[in-house]
Amino acid sequence: MKIKMYQADAFTDRLFRGNPAAVCMLPEWLPETAMQAIAAENNLAETAFIVTTDVGYEIRWFTPTVEVDLCGHATLAAAHIIFQHYNATASELAFHSHRSGTLRVTRENDLLTLDFPVxxxxKVATPAALVEGLGIEPMxxxxxKTDYMAVLPSEQDVIRLRPDLAALATLDARGIIVTAAGTDVDFVSRFFGPRSGINEDPVTGSAHTTLTPYWSAELGRDKLSAIQLSERKGYLWCKMQGERVAISGxxxxxxxxxxxxS
Incomplete structure (x- = not known):
C-alpha cells in the first residue's frame, strides 16, 4: 500500500521557517496504532491524516507520541496541500474532526485563515512546577482545556526563557503557553509540550485560541498581530469572531x- 505524504512549513512564506507538518492523504482510515507509528517515524511536532468524504475532509492529528484534540499548523498545512496539489477551486475547505467538530479554512490569495473554536x-494559582520549569514567576x-498559559512581564522575558522541560512535563497539560505584549506586534508567545513529545513547538495555531481572546480583552481590539518566538519563528494574524477565532498565515x-x- 502506498500513501501520499507531503510536508509543508506553516505560518511562514519561506522554507525553513514556521512550523513543519506532515500531511498524509489516506483512501480510508488506518488503525490508530499505524497512524501513531507513522507520526513517530516522521518525528515532527504534528502529522495530519486526511480522508476525503462527500462533504469535505476528515482530519486527525498525531504528535510523535499521542493523538491530540486540535492542531492549527497541521490543519493550515493540510489546507495548503489540498489547495496547491489537489486542484481545489473553492475558496473554503471544511475539515471534520471527531474531537473538535467542523474546522473551516478559507483562502484569499496566498493567505489561509483557520476558523477555530475559542x-x-x-485564571488559576500558579503551580510550583510551572515556576520551577520556567525559572520565572508569571504575572x-x-x-x-488542554494547556496552561503563563503571562510574563515583557517580550524579552519570553525570549530569554531556557525552561526545565522535566519540571514542565510533570504538569497535567498538553503544553505550556508563555506570552507577553509584543514590541513590533500585539503579542508574542512560545509553546512547550514535553509531555506530548514536543519540547518546543515552533508555531502553535491552537494555542492562539487561548491567546487571542486573552489579548483581545487586554488590548481592547478584535484584530491582533502575533509572532511565536521559537528559533524558526512564525507570523500570525488573529481576529475574534464571537465564539470563534480566525487565525491567518x-x-x-x-x-x-x-x-x-503494508
Whole structure:
C-alpha cells in the first residue's frame, strides 16, 4: 500500500521557517496504532491524516507520541496541500474532526485563515512546577482545556526563557503557553509540550485560541498581530469572531512523496 505524504512549513512564506507538518492523504482510515507509528517515524511536532468524504475532509492529528484534540499548523498545512496539489477551486475547505467538530479554512490569495473554536480558560494559582520549569514567576496563570498559559512581564522575558522541560512535563497539560505584549506586534508567545513529545513547538495555531481572546480583552481590539518566538519563528494574524477565532498565515510546500506501507 502506498500513501501520499507531503510536508509543508506553516505560518511562514519561506522554507525553513514556521512550523513543519506532515500531511498524509489516506483512501480510508488506518488503525490508530499505524497512524501513531507513522507520526513517530516522521518525528515532527504534528502529522495530519486526511480522508476525503462527500462533504469535505476528515482530519486527525498525531504528535510523535499521542493523538491530540486540535492542531492549527497541521490543519493550515493540510489546507495548503489540498489547495496547491489537489486542484481545489473553492475558496473554503471544511475539515471534520471527531474531537473538535467542523474546522473551516478559507483562502484569499496566498493567505489561509483557520476558523477555530475559542478556548475556554480560567485564571488559576500558579503551580510550583510551572515556576520551577520556567525559572520565572508569571504575572498571571490561566488553564484552558488542554494547556496552561503563563503571562510574563515583557517580550524579552519570553525570549530569554531556557525552561526545565522535566519540571514542565510533570504538569497535567498538553503544553505550556508563555506570552507577553509584543514590541513590533500585539503579542508574542512560545509553546512547550514535553509531555506530548514536543519540547518546543515552533508555531502553535491552537494555542492562539487561548491567546487571542486573552489579548483581545487586554488590548481592547478584535484584530491582533502575533509572532511565536521559537528559533524558526512564525507570523500570525488573529481576529475574534464571537465564539470563534480566525487565525491567518501562509504556508509553503517542502516535499512530497510516498510511504511504502503494508
Amino acid at each position: 478556548d475556554t480558560y480560567e 498571571e496563570t490561566f488553564k484552558g 501562509n504556508a509553503v510546500t517542502f516535499l512530497q512523496g510516498e510511504i511504502e506501507f
